[in-house]
Amino acid sequence: MTMLDRMRRHKGWLKWSLALVVLTFVVFYIPDFLSTSTGAAPGQVLADVEGAPITVGTFQRRYAAQMNAYRQAYGGQMNEQLLRQLGIDRQILQQLVDEEAMVAEARRQGITVSDVEIRERILNMPAFQENGRFIGEQRYRQVLQFNTPPFTTTEFEDNLRRALMIEKLRTSVAGWIRVTDAEIADEYRRRNEKVKLDVVPVTADAFRSQVTVSDADLTAHFDKNKESYRIGEKRRIKYALVDVDKVRASIEVPDADVEAFYRQNQSQYTTPAQVRASHILLKTEGKDESAVRARAEEVLRQAKAPGADFEALAKQYSEDESNKDRGGDLDYFGRGRMVPEFEAAAFAMKSGEVSDLVKTSFGFHIIKVVDSQPEVVRQLADVRDEIVDQLRWQKAQQEAESIAKAVASAAKTPADLERLARERSLEFAETGLFLSDQPIDQLGVQPELASTVFGLKEGEISTPQRVARGWVLATVTGRQDPYVPALDEVRDRVRDDVVRDKANEMAKQRAASIAAELKTAKDFAATAKKFGLEVKPTDLIARGAAIPDIGISEDIDTAAFSLPIGGVSDAISTPSGTAIIRVAERQDVTEDQIAAGRDQLRDELAAQRQDRFFSAYLQKAKSGLKINIRQDVMDQVLGTPSVPGLPPLQ
Secondary structure, eight states, rough: OOOOHHHTOOOOOHHHHHHHGGGGBBBOOOOOOGGGSSSSTTTTTEEEETTEEEHHHHHHHHHHHHHHHHHHHGGOOOOOOHHTTTHHHHHHHHHHHHHHHHHHHHHTTTOOHHHHHHHHHTTTTTGEEEETTOOHHHHHHHHHHHSSSSOOHHHHHHHHHHHHHHHHHHHHHHHHOOOOOOHHHHHHHHOOOEEEEEEEEEEEGGGGGGGGOOOHHHHHHHHSSSGGOOOOOOOEEEEEEHHHHHHHOOOOOOOOHHHHHHHGGGGGGGEEEEHHHHHEOOOOOOOHHHHHHHHHHHHHHHHSSSSSSSHHHHHHHHTTTTTTTTTEEEEEEEETTTTTHHHHHHHHOOOOOOOOOOOEETTTEEEEEEEEEEEOOHHHHHHHHHHHHHHHHHHHHHHHHHHHHHHHHHSSHHHHHHHHHTTOOOEEEOOOOOOOOOOOOOTOOOHHHHHHTOOOOOOOOOOOEEEETEEEEEEEEEEEOOOOOOGGGGGHHHHHHHHHHHHHHHHHHHHHHHHHHHOOOSSHHHHHHHHHHHEEEEEBBBTTBBBBBOOOHHHHHHHHHHHHHOBBOOOOTTEEEEEEEEEEEEEEEHHHHHHHHHHHHHHHHHHHEEEEEEHHHHHHHTTTTTTEEOOOHHHHHSSOOOTTSOOOOO
């Protein structure tokens, strides 16, 4: 499954609508190109639905949250360039438009959310709970304020109200959709049935060396498939490059800036004090407190006895199910994580000490501090170099963008661009002809730049384009129309294709010639070996698993799950070759397993159907709404036009 496939899974309307609440509780990563330095102010309107505005600031916030979520999920694979290629910017604006449309439709239907419903949802949100209870008004506000950027309670609760309106709308429109037990059973079997196969792969690669190709073969194949060898439009550009590294080398960072940054971001260089503790909890809820205290004092006596095994006592007596199996270990925690009485006791103790009884709303605790680590603040002298490097990089990015915009403002003709590049000592070069999906000379693969220049007329100058090395302004200096090449120009490609086709055909014929004998063979492996082939067994696999030397094949899945144990297939063709399979073992699912997984699968399948139905309903509802998209502002926000070829926003 590709990254794009993974990102597109589970994208139901409810999930997207609740994202504005869920994504609140992440530390936002703000991409450079979404900074307000692009020229679009946070209050500018990107779109409006029935007069309700969607602002630049709202878009930036959602984009940053989504970027952070993708980075957490996919790590270093994720970057802004990939997001732009995938059209995530447009998807996010579409989500915002859809959310406003859903809110408008909910209001049209008279759907409301009361303050009581808001309160109940907040009290039950995991982000605002500790040990199963609401953390309290003060800490609730702190959680919102400590978010980056911070939320007021009004902002958060307004967002939550919108999310609940959308949830109610979805339920009223699609909540009636159900899935039958028979459908659930079929889907459960499809997902969970497994087979173990003996696979005889007959790969095309094994026959490539035996293939002979004549000039007549090449000509015949080329004449039949000319359009597949069509070469697309090519363009040549001249460009001025504002190289960020060169700008960075000229940046000086005053000591005052370093000191100010250190003061403003001191928390970044501070490791708060932490305690690692274990505890034994005896709960008082619904019990006679005096009796619980007496029992706790007896456990405390044992815990303070010389040579006492606190871990064993916690496993025996503690009623905190979340950690008793770990001997009551709570791991390291800082201030603000525990209830006040517990925190005060733990931070007042030394490593190895066992507390007296500590009474909290949960009951009586006996605390043992395992380790304590004081607050550590890295001094300015220790972090000066990294601050200087960070500020120099930030200033270089800003300066490079400023230079690019200044050149763009002054350059009206290609001659102006060349003159300004020379005056500012910018790199100025001309490329060779390139296709839209090819690397550009000296710049590498730059899909955004390529999509821009392929939309320019000769003599036009692009807006500043962000590339790996900095910023580029380009002008088209030549183009080559698409054309079908002569055979000689693509002879190597044609030869490779002919060899591939012939090798595939030879693999099919070879597999077909031995499949019948393998079906009746008493010793499957020995018979395959007689033909010079190797049997490759699999583990127990479900549908969609990769087959040795073959990969994923729906045709093999179909055969594998329709054959009985010991059954042998015909020769099955796949893009990478041909295979014959024997079912060595089956693992069917039982009715009990289906029953155990029925409720969860019912919810999933129903949600999928409800999503599809609600999506169709929303599209129809939107056709009656007044929706206005400001593409010019969108281009300002992103610095460049969106990737062409994507469907229009609705």
